Amino acid sequence: MSLPEPNPAPPRTPGQRAGLTRARVLETAHELLGERGIDALTMRALAERLGVSPNTLYSHVADKTDLVDAILDDVLAEVDAPRSDVEDPTAGLHALMASTHEVLLAHPDLVPLYVARQGARGPNAHRLGDLMLALLDRAGVTGAAALEARRVLIVYTIGFAAFAARPPFEAGAEPPLPPERISENFLSGLGWLLAGITA
Amino acid sequence: MSLPEPNPAPPRTPGQRAGLTRARVLETAHELLGERGIDALTMRALAERLGVSPNTLYSHVADKTDLVDAILDDVLAEVDAPRSDVEDPTAGLHALMASTHEVLLAHPDLVPLYVARQGARGPNAHRLGDLMLALLDRAGVTGAAALEARRVLIVYTIGFAAFAARPPFEAGAEPPLPPERISENFLSGLGWLLAGITA
DNA sequence: ACCTGAACACCGTTCAAGT
């Protein structure tokens, strides 16, 4: 039986345990990231929010890279993935990438990290990657062509999210597009890519 | 443009000037980045390489962001841009994006920075952006559609370069593709996008 | 105008020790 969440950072007398869990560390890190942005996600700030000294975190997390990688993979759990046996596999791919796009848009701070890490590498990422291959296979794209198609789709999706906030290569002459236009824009390109891939 | 580089960090007597230039600061930063990677590009390391104390850099550069932005835009000068009056504007776009892809592949460390900054914003970036619009216009894509098409092409190109080093979303099961396969892969997707854009 | 010494306000991480 597990205890309910203690409220943020109740002061403890020395020698008393904080009762940290890896899960709670990750969760709080995620919160901090959402509220204050990537630059504010420091080990020391995270420790403070948890009411713990900075070095305590290293009992629950190997290092900061480990922490960030775990967050990146966690977010992918929010992707609404179709079953691999949907009727129309191309439509399934479309839906999968569109959902991924939405999830990434909901976490704009994380997107540059996916790029810096060149993707996520945890279990959720792996599962989604396998699903893509399964759908591509059913759409008639196999072997090396499938791996290349998957790369194109992923790159396009993450890349798009990375540039969602403001237009690339611009001196600020044009106002940023509203989110729904960006998504339309994303879906157009996605359609072209899927047409090319399955042609 | 060959440069009569003074050798790195000749010791000076106190009160003597180092003779720094913004250009030389940028150049040396670029060197440092190429040799030791992005994590090694610190103001302090750069200062040391220039034989100068860290705070001196602030006489030539507003801050580290300014420094990095300048480097990012400089690299774009290497892009082999077609003239805006090439015979076939679609082929011109293809060539422009392909050249950009090559330049980015030659500077893999910088690519995540383009993403983090959501593009470059200096004069070279601006010039290339204008050229894209001119070519799209001649290919019959105008107005809002042209801006969206440009975004798609840029996102795709930078995104691809960002993931060139190793496959995204993978647990390392497959070996990384050799560079020429990556470029083939890039060109396939580019072709699909251009076909969709100009359809 | 360019450069430096010294300092400020941070980082991530490790180590030895306490319970």
Add this chain to the structure above:
DNA sequence: ACCTGAACACCGTTCAAGT
């Protein structure tokens, strides 16, 4: 097993002062 105090080896940046 979990947590802390103290320290190490760094950061970017600012300030006052020197030439």
